[in-house]
Amino acid sequence: FPFLRNHCAGGKNQEPWAFGKKTREVVAYYISLRYKFLPYIYNLFIEQEDVGRPVLRPLVYEFDNKGSSVLAKIDDQIMVGSSIMQAPLLYKGQTVRDVMLPACIWFSPSDGWLKGERKYTARETGKSTPLFIREGAVIPMQAGERHSNENDLSDIELHLFMKRETDGTYNYTYRFDDGVSLEYRNGRRTVIRFEAGIEDRFPFIRIERKKTGYGGCVVKFFLYDDFPFILVRDRGKTRKLVLKKGTWELAGCLVDRKSVV
Numbered sequence: 001f002p003f004l005r006n007h008c009a010g011g012k013n014q015e016p017w018a019f020g021k022k023t024r025e026v027v028a029y030y031i032s033l034r035y036k037f038l039p040y041i042y043n044l045f046i047e048q049e050d051v052g053r054p055v056l057r058p059l060v061y062e063f064d065n066k067g068s069s070v071l072a073k074i075d076d077q078i079m080v081g082s083s084i085m086q087a088p089l090l091y092k093g094q095t096v097r098d099v100m101l102p103a104c105i106w107f108s109p110s111d112g113w114l115k116g117e118r119k120y121t122a123r124e125t126g127k128s129t130p131l132f133i134r135e136g137a138v139i140p141m142q143a144g145e146r147h148s149n150e151n152d153l154s155d156i157e158l159h160l161f162m163k164r165e166t167d168g169t170y171n172y173t174y175r176f177d178d179g180v181s182l183e184y185r186n187g188r189r190t191v192i193r194f195e196a197g198i199e200d201r202f203p204f205i206r207i208e209r210k211k212t213g214y215g216g217c218v219v220k221f222f223l224y225d226d227f228p229f230i231l232v233r234d235r236g237k238t239r240k241l242v243l244k245k246g247t248w249e250l251a252g253c254l255v256d257r258k259s260v261v
Contacts (some may be wrong), residue, residue, distance in 0.1 A: 002045075002055055004034060026127040032146045039140035039156050039176070044081045046175050056080060063102040074100055083137035083161075086132040087122060095124050105135035107161050107224060108255035128252030137161040138172035138196050139246045143220060153179055155218045157259075160196050162203060163225040169197035175213050190214040204231040225246070227258055 008014040016027035034041075044055045054061070057079040060071040077087040077099065085106070087099040103117040108214075109131060114120060122130035124146045133139070139159045148222065153176035177184040191210040195202065203223055221230055223243060232239045243258035 003258075004031070009043060029127050030129075033251070034151055035146035035149060035151070036141050038142055038151055039137075039153055039174070040081065040084075041178065042153065043140065043173075043175055047081075056205070057082075059100070059102055063104075070100070077174040083134045083139055085134070087132070088120075089124050089130070097122055097125065097130070101131055103130070104165075105163075106132040107135065107137075109250040109255050112174055126252055131251040133161050135163070135166055136162060136168065136170040136196075138194055138223060140171055140172075140174050142152065143218075151179055153177070153188070154215060157220045157222055158194065158205075159222040159224075159257075160205070161224055162196065162198055164198060164201045164227075166198045171195050173210070174217070176217065184213075187211075187213040190217060192217060197229070202231065203227050204233060207232070207234040218261070220259055222257045222259045224255070224257055230260060 017024045035230055041055070047053050048055055058072075059074055059077060059079060062079050062082055063071060065078055076090060077085060079085050079163045084103075088099065089095065089097055099120045099122045101114060101116040101120050106114045106116055106200075108114055108122075110123070110125075110128060113135075114132075124130070127140070137159075139161070140159045141159060142153075143155045143157055148217045157175075172196065177189040190212050193208040195206040195208070198204075205221065208213070221232075221241075221243075222246055224231065227243055229240050229242050232241055241260040243260050245256070245258055247254050248254055249255070
């Protein structure tokens, strides 16, 4: 959500630690994950200011309803921008729920790649939450684990949610500035366009610098299929970068990924 806060005025204590150790750990984890996603969320606010698109969107905003009222009636799933869908469990004691997956391929941290245009049964275990990322999504995140609210938007991970069978190319324009002032209105903002896709069953990323008003950017690429390398095309040159295996925790689930700086 655009705001993350919990108010208390004369009622019961609302701090995460007021509800016991388990709740504190889960809340702390998701606050850290929110900071991890900050570059993506920050760019949604830039998009909202520039062209008016909302940060949070109903499914029907992003997907063709084909004359049906099915997607228009769903009010317990939400798109965060165009790439991320969450289907939270809203009721006390609830551990299972049905999720409508719109017509595309989705990546689930708990179950991997899923076909869309169908109902899917999602389960909550421990601190997991039903989160789905659209195939082809290019999502900027802050580097490493987040343990504080210190942010450096010029040092990011670029997560490419593609598999060997992914068709087409996918564009993402990443913008960053000091994150505090209005100096971006005076040109103090960097704008980089990334174009990603699969070519002969191997991934590539093309980099185009549109503006460099706030300097350069360090990027670490993350992929979500068994790719041995990625082709990076930058300033007319192509480099083949070898990917390293690893895992990280996304929405409470350990996820396999490959990465390279």
